Amino acid sequence: MQAWIEFGQGPLFRLCFVLMILGLIRIFILTIIGMVEALNRNTDKIVPYRDLIQKTLMWLFPIKHLWTKRPFYGLISVLFHVGLLIVPLFLAAHVLMWKNSVGFAWFSIPRGLADWLTIIVIVTGIVLFLMRASSKAGRALSRKQDYIWPLLLVVPFITGYICSNSAIGPAAYQLMMMVHVYSANLIMLMIPFTKIAHCILVPLSQLVTAISWKFPAGAGDMVIETLGYKEYPTWVKKPRLETPVELKVKEEINAE
Amino acid sequence: MNRIYTFKTILWTILGFGAAVGTARFIYGLGVTTNLSDSVPWGLWIGFDVMGGVALAAGGFILTATVYIFRLEKFHGIVRPAVLTAFLGYIAVAVGLLFDLGLPWNIWHMIIFWNPHSPLFEVGWCVMLYLTVLLLEFFPIPAEEFSKLNKLRNFLLKLRLPLVIAGIALSTLHQSSLGSLFLIMPYNVHPLWYSPILPVLFFISAITLGLMMVSFESKFTSWLYRRETETDLLAKLCSAARWVFLIYIIVRFGDLAFRGQLGHLGGGEWQVVMFWVEIAITALIPVILLSIPKIRIAPVWQWIIPMMSIFGIVLNRINVGGLVHINRGNTLYLPSLTEITISASVVAGAALVFLYMVERYKIWEKRPADPNTDPTKIPEFDFASRTSLGTPEVALRTKYSLAFILAAAVGFALLSTENLSSAGTESSPAKEARGWETMWIDGDLDGEGTAFPHAKHIDNNGKEKSCVLCHHMNLPLDNSSQCSACHRDMYLLSDAFGHDRHASASGAGLKCFDCHKKDLTKNADTAKPCKDCHGDLVAEGSTITVENYRTIGYVESMHRLCIGCHSQKADSLEKPDLPRCANCHKEKRTIISPDAGVHPHQYGAEKDNVIFPIVSYNSEQPPDTTNTGSAVENSR
Incomplete structure (x- = not known):
């Protein structure tokens, strides 16, 4: 079992970690390229940048925004995120591992704080899952990964807390450690390919929405054509789009 | 079009591995990521990336010369890809060099700190200048697409002829100078490869390699994009290459014969086998095959012959660059996987840029069309996620980047822990x-x-x-x-007499016949003996007789005279230790006075009595350093 743990902390960790970092960079770059292309394609090129920056900053700290509607959810969510980011990065044991493997390290947080943050993450993670599962609207909006993620994210925290705080036998300890290492690797592996990619896409999300929800003139026709219909099916109300481009084309046809 | 997608995916994958290894190389240094060592400092990267790369890019200057100077317009269709290949090839060389240099951030030093004695200095400058020339030659092609650049483009087109001429001059200089690098190590390079005309051999083989590379690349891209091959043109190219091959063979073997090294060809060492393999695939087999017109135009052979020849000449560069070096500390050097990965990814990167350029700009007469970009094409759905990946452009972007990051991650995972736990680049400052x-x-x-x-x-x-x-x-x-x-005269015989000094007015001022007799030949035998004038030359009771005017070197004379006499006296005085070195060289491993180099006997005090060590000694024989003292005894 020790060999498996070492494999998880060595080559497998490198694989997952590099994949996470490069995958996040990749998705960031791809999003930006896609945005630039969409902007070039759009006839309406106006982007309200100032408004978007304000919105982005507001959603980074959503307590105030959520306070009026869902204060409990806002608080829980922020607590969950804070613990989730701080504990893995600044736990003394993790920092020491970086120091030993790559030769450089950064500051670490005190043990007590780490323990409290861990408990907070575990509790809030489970609460978030229950909130999603218990609400009808939440269930309607959720995909499979939305249920899986809060639980999966909590697993390494639970096992990590057990490993560092309770006196368990060596066999149980190794088992816990193995679950800890492998679940963390699995999380890193999946981050850039699932919704957790929002960790790097947050600054872009508002921008993407603003830019890409502008359909080019005649987009509906293209959709209908792509779906294989010769003309608009009866269940589709033909949109009356009179965009500047369409008008211009019409004028040209009339002129001829 | 699937061919090109698959090929590009493979290239991106290689590039991903290269990114992982390259990062490790720059973080942890050359020592842990390569098999290079102090005794084998030049390996695959120099042999393949730099020397092979420069030679592979020789097609650029050959075809520009053919088309723009010799005005052979029929080759016009392949001059643009050749220039692009050369341009990218040289960039690849520069990038490859950055990996190989221990301190890559000092690469600009040669611009400011000149060392004109070094062939590497010349190579560096030529490569730099030729890269500029290639950029200026290539720039008009992408500039076609931008109307804003028209003025610049027209200006560069006017400059084309001087640029082409400069390109030829610079290529000639540095293609051969890469060979000159190895002139400095006649004792290291195997005699089958070492030759004073290595620069010439390098230049000739670079021409053949350039021609072969152009045909291979044309053939390969035609296959890749399913476009029509310029079979006739390639046949003409191969037909021209045949003569260069022939010249190469003649020069290579002629050189071996002239240097008297043909005897090496019969040996059974692995280097000899390597030589035969190399020369066979480089030139012998191609020249025979290309002499047959049917084979020259056969598509299959147009594949095989260039590949064979390219492999052969690159092998030649790797051989000269280090594989067949002898006296390399008896360590066998085989490039490590990481080195191979870096080399492959440099090539892959250049190939990707080439393909991008070909698709984007007018490199060929007809740009390759991608059927997937047809707007009427029904979009495909990804088999895994069952979603549309979007337009082909977006879908390919997604796939290529995924291939890249997956390869990079696997590359990092596969790096040995030894690589990763290294202490990093150890700084070793130059000590005073x-x-x-x-x-x-x-x-x-x-x-x-x-x-x-x-x-x-x-x-x-x-x-x-x-x-x-x-x-x-x-x-x-x-x-x-x-x-x-x-101290060249340390062991050498020297003239103890000084004829000129005796004859000159500022010296003794003697006339010819003061010493020589009028009717006899004027030589040492017939001249007056020294002691007629220098009565005190040979001290009273000396055991030494004057026989001629040669003196042995001062180290020898010191040893022979002293040790000779001491060993002679050792018996009579019954002091067997008398001729021992330690009698004089007492100050072993101790710091001694600055006068230590001076003869321990009071040389100056006996100056008047100084005895010219003129002994019986045949000047034809080298000084006998093993048996000190014997010459003195023999002379008696």
């Missing part, structure tokens, strides 16, 4: 020379050495400028120069 006052030099560590007044040498030879006089002479198999490198 210790330059002790007196050093004990005992090269063979037998306990018998000599005290070397180091400080005195520095003072006498121009202070700090004096270091290079001894320390950077780079004599084969030698780390620092021997005393005799400067």
